[in-house]
Amino acid sequence: MSTTTTTPTAGRRIVPPRLSEYARTFVARHASVMPMLAALVILVLILIGAQIHFGDFVNPRTLSSLLLDNAYLLILAVGMTFVIVTGGIDLSVGSVMAFTGIAAAQMLDHGVSSAIVIPAMILGGAVIGLMIGVLVQYFDVQPFIASLAGLFLARGLAYVVSLKSIRVENEHVIWLQSTRWWFGEWYLTPTGVLALLTVVVGALVMKYTRFGRTVYAVGGGEQSARLMGLAVARTKVLVYVISGVCGGLAGLVLTAYSGAGYPRNGIGTELDVIAAVVIGGTLLTGGVGYVVGSLIGVLVYGTIHTVISYMGAEQSWMRIIIGLMLLMFIVVQRVIVVRAERRR
Amino acid sequence: MSTSTTEPTKPQERGTDAVVEMRGVTIRFPGVLALDRVDFTLRPGEVHALMGENGAGKSTLIKALTGVYSVDSGTIAVSGTERVFSSTADAQAAGISTVYQEINLCPNLSVGENVMLGHEPRGLRGIDWRTTHRTAAEHLRSLGLELDTQTILSSHSIAVQQLVAISRAMVLDARVLILDEPTSSLDRDEVEQLFTVIRGLRDRGVAILFVSHFLDQIYEISDRITVLRNGTLVGEYAIDDLPRGELVTKMIGRELDELEAISVSAERAIDRTVAPVIKAEGVGRKGVLEPADLDVFPGEIVGIAGLLGSGRTELVRLLCGADRPDTGTLSVHGKVTRLSTPRHALERRIAFSSENRRAEGIVADLTVAENIMLGIQARRGWLRKVRKQEQDAVVAEYIKALGVRPADPNRKVGDLSGGNQQKVLLGRWLATAPELLILDEPTRGIDVGAKADIQRKVAELAEQGLAVIFISSELEEVLRLAQRVAVMRDRRQIGVLESSAVDVDGVIDYMATVGEGSVA
Known part of the structure; x- marks a missing residue:
């Protein structure tokens, strides 16, 4: 009576006969890491390809600016990872980023101290996230619809604040962008540090807190998680709050990056974020995904962007390539899921 | 009292x-x-x-x-x-923990985490994974399970998952353990293992409620x-x-008396010299159902007995075009045919009423009349309109014949009781004038009165020449209605019995013992 038999009847055909024991253990333990590793392989391949093609692509300057240019995207992707792992979606992030950005620019323009403005941006994002979370959890609204409402609300608020771009001259905000900490040829900006900190904190929360594990449990089976006595309601609301907070933080970073608040910022950014998260190996059906994977996803996204700029090609190629990659990743994920189901 | x-x-x-x-x-x-x-x-x-x-x-x-x-x-x-x-x-x-038939764990997480979720030991840096997995392994070992706690839950069999769920209950220090149909998808060795665990827990003073x-x-x-x-x-x-x-x-x-009258149905002689309405030879699908044979003659009711997950639904889904078989042949009225979609089957006058009444059956937001008309409309094609008077006549006829209560064609089906929803569904399929009606669990979760109504109607229809395949978890019901019973186990057909020759215990024994050990 062996209990370690994994496949009662259907196993004969499915388990490849010559898989080494080590590989089998790895798959049984870490099947969910595979899509992320695939993304990493693709990132490396793109970098190698670009290096061969351009001769001088992989250098400290390009890679440092990759982080700088995509800092806001990275922050949004961390929040989005939490939401998608629960099986939800947050379409509001681009608008939240624009709203907090323009509102901050307006307040700074009126001489409000950045010590008040920056926390207010975070808070604004959190409030919109809370609203979406409450709609999803307590009013049983589809996350797509609830966050779509959040999208329109935040975008509308952004237009209410100002229809035109507002320059930001606050020294603290400018400092975030203009400071370069050099490490030999490499450099980091405070915005980049913020983004990396978000990744580190996000990854630790997902892995080492009960809240983080509940996020996975909800994505694996909401009903099961509830029956297991986990705090499902609180968790589901909180992931949208986290995504909102990331939206506010991204608003700060983008405002610093562009030196202005602009109400039309980030239109469609939510879709770029979702694409990056999915490329990074997070399953849209929930339950599987890593913050580090999303970091890789954003880097893949940013690298393709840079490559296309280098080639001087139309940026529409960017869309086409990202579209094709998404398609590929979703098919890969689907195959993994189907195989996992069949293995039972 | x-x-x-x-x-x-x-x-x-x-x-x-x-x-x-x-x-x-x-x-x-x-x-x-x-x-x-x-x-x-x-x-x-x-x-x-x-x-x-x-x-x-x-x-x-x-x-x-x-x-x-x-x-x-x-x-x-x-x-x-x-x-x-x-x-x-x-x-x-x-202190009351439950292990349900459908396992309520998270398939995407590791075994150890499923055991400990919500109770993970934590240190200064958050969850202490090493201790978590060690504690989980200890709990599993105390139930006699040696598992790699870091493997993903979904890579294990249902039996193991069930035992993991019980281990979880033990982490919660349960004094009461409720096991709701825990054995329905386990094989004999697995049941034995589960029972060993249950006895161990009982001896530790846990109260166990077993269904x-x-x-x-x-x-x-x-x-x-x-x-x-x-x-x-x-x-x-x-x-x-x-x-x-x-x-x-x-x-x-007393249900017995009420339904006694119908039992003559099972003894009715069937003319098996004519061509069967449907004949399946070696019909199967890889990983879903091993090849099975089944034929149904006009006027005959063939029951399918088997537990949930035994392959009974899978079998009829192959017969009605809902799923495509990859082996075997299917003939309708003696002619070999391929049914690729339920619509295709409906053209051959084969109607399939799903066990999943809410998801695959009625449309809760439509009225009784609209639900009944859906069947006819599907057969006629969407372009040809059914005239209003004709509609009203058909609807009224079925409401009356089946005893749908309330007898109001304009009532939303979602507001009806389960039994009456089932009658409406039956009416919908009958309105398509089928020659073979496949009923998957038509009487599950409905009250006795409605159950008797439906059984009576099915028996009556068969007497008029309709061929019926009847699936039910209630063996009494199957034996009462059907002339023959196909017995399924572990996604395999293990035999076809004449229902006059067996009783409920006979079928249960057959289900449990025949062909034991021939599957790997």
Whole structure:
């Protein structure tokens, strides 16, 4: 009576006969890491390809600016990872980023101290996230619809604040962008540090807190998680709050990056974020995904962007390539899921 | 004491030792009294079987005890203190854990994490994974399981997952463990392993509430039996005081008389010289169903007996075009054919009524009339309009023939009781004038009256020449209606029995023993 038999009847055909024991253990333990590793392989391949093609692509300057240019995207992707792992979606992030950005620019323009403005941006994002979370959890609204409402609300608020771009001259905000900490040829900006900190904190929360594990449990089976006595309601609301907070933080970073608040910022950014998260190996059906994977996803996204700029090609190629990659990743994920189901 | 209690064999020994004591518990759903003043007592260190037919109130009682449903009247006391549970978390905190038939764990997480989720040991840097996995492994080992706790849950068999769920209950320090149909998808060795675990827990003083359809298993593991019928308590008995036959009688009760009349159906002779309406030879699908043979003649009712997951639904889905077989041939009226979609099957006059009434059957937001018309419309094609008068006539006819209550064609189907929804669904398929009607669990979860109505109607239709395939978990029902019974187990057809030659126990034995060991 062996209990370690994994496949009662259907196993004969499915388990490849010559898989080494080590590989089998790895798959049984870490099947969910595979899509992320695939993304990493693709990132490396793109970098190698670009290096061969351009001769001088992989250098400290390009890679440092990759982080700088995509800092806001990275922050949004961390929040989005939490939401998608629960099986939800947050379409509001681009608008939240624009709203907090323009509102901050307006307040700074009126001489409000950045010590008040920056926390207010975070808070604004959190409030919109809370609203979406409450709609999803307590009013049983589809996350797509609830966050779509959040999208329109935040975008509308952004237009209410100002229809035109507002320059930001606050020294603290400018400092975030203009400071370069050099490490030999490499450099980091405070915005980049913020983004990396978000990744580190996000990854630790997902892995080492009960809240983080509940996020996975909800994505694996909401009903099961509830029956297991986990705090499902609180968790589901909180992931949208986290995504909102990331939206506010991204608003700060983008405002610093562009030196202005602009109400039309980030239109469609939510879709770029979702694409990056999915490329990074997070399953849209929930339950599987890593913050580090999303970091890789954003880097893949940013690298393709840079490559296309280098080639001087139309940026529409960017869309086409990202579209094709998404398609590929979703098919890969689907195959993994189907195989996992069949293995039972 | 409930008024409906008959001859409780044991003198009342309910004292302070009971870990769970339910008194006069009543739960009402719209239109149905799910539990009517039921008493139930669970003592530490016993395995207590809760028995009753489908719809008797077993799962309602369990859900009341686990805080899923709130009680309309009556009390629940745990270890002598009266409690009101508003969620499963509440019940768990009071020491009541449940392992459901469909495993309520997270397939995407590791075995160890599933055991410990919500109770992981934490250090300064958050969850201490090493200790978590070590503790989980210890809990699993105490149930006799040696598992790599870092493997993903979904890579294990259902049996192992079930045991993981029990380990989880032990982490919660459960004093009461509810096992709701835990054995329905396990093979014999796995059941034995589960029973070893259950006995171990019982000896540790855990009170175990066990629900199963398998009488053999009930008699193997239980110390005591409580029987429910139609939401009322029949009685509580020590296992030795209640022989099998008596248990079945108590479970079925007066329903037996009510349905006796239909039993002539099973004895009706069938002309098997004509071409069968449908004939399947070696029809199967890789990983879903091993090749099976089945034929149904005009006027015949063929029952399919088997447990949930035994392959009975999978078989009929292959017959009606819902899934495509990858082996074997299918002939309709003697002509070999391929049915690629349910619509295609409907053109050949084969109608399939799914077991999943809500998801694949009725459209709850449409009216009774609209639901019935859907069937006709699907057969005629969407372009040809059915005239209004014709519609009204057809709808009125079926409402009357099937006894749909309320007899209002403009009522939303979602507002009807389960039994009447089922009648509407039956009406929809009958309106397509089928030659073969496939009914998958048409009587599950509906009240006795409606059940009798549907059975009577099916028997009547067969007498008029309709061929029927009838699936039900209730063997009594299958044997009452069908002339032949195909028996399924482990996604395999293990035989076809003449129903006049067997009784319920015979089928159960057949199901459990025939062909044992021939599958890898």
